[in-house]
Amino acid sequence: MSEVPESRPVKFTITHYRQQQHSHEAFIDWIVEEHLPLAIPVFEKYGVIKYCLFVTPPSQNGALKEEIGAFRPTWDFATFDCFIEYMLPDMETIKKIMSDPDWQVAVKDQDKWVDVPKALVSVGYCTGNLLDKNQ
Known part of the structure; x- marks a missing residue:
């Protein structure tokens, strides 16, 4: 198995x-207005390089499935409400954030809002983006 290069x-x-x-809209509002103001100081404390909340509205996902599904009938279309991406200095940062008492405050209401057992987690690294016009 390939490891994340230290660099x-x-x-x-x-x-x-x-x-x-909860509605999709209320859920996203909770993340943006209640969770993130508590989470961002923790991210800053541990040097999180980038955070991105990718919102996936059911109406757009449904429309995509209807249109693209005709061309790709074997594809499975995601139904989650959001996809969160963190760019971190190293693997240890994940443990540091998750064990920080301030993080526990930031996620104190997650069981009321998030269907936690359905979460899907991944970790890896980017090799670059040749099409990113902002780089």
């Missing part, structure tokens, strides 16, 4: 499904 930052991702009693 590269680590990309850590997680998908989240909302608890069904």
Whole structure:
């Protein structure tokens, strides 16, 4: 198995499904307005390089499945509400954040909002983006 090269930052991702009693919009509002103001200082404390909340509205995913599904009938289309990407200095940063008491405060309400057992986590590294016009 290939390891993340020490010279590269680590990309850590997680998908989240909302608890069904909440609308997609209310769920995203909770993340942006309640969770992130508590989480960002923790990210800054541990040198998180980048954070991206990729919002996946059901209406757009449904439309994509309807249109592209005709061309790719074997594809499985994601139904999660958001995909979060972190770019971290190293693997150890994940453990540091998760064990920080301030992080525990930042995620104190997650069981009310997030269907935690359905989360999908991945870790790896980027090799570059040749099409990124901003680099």
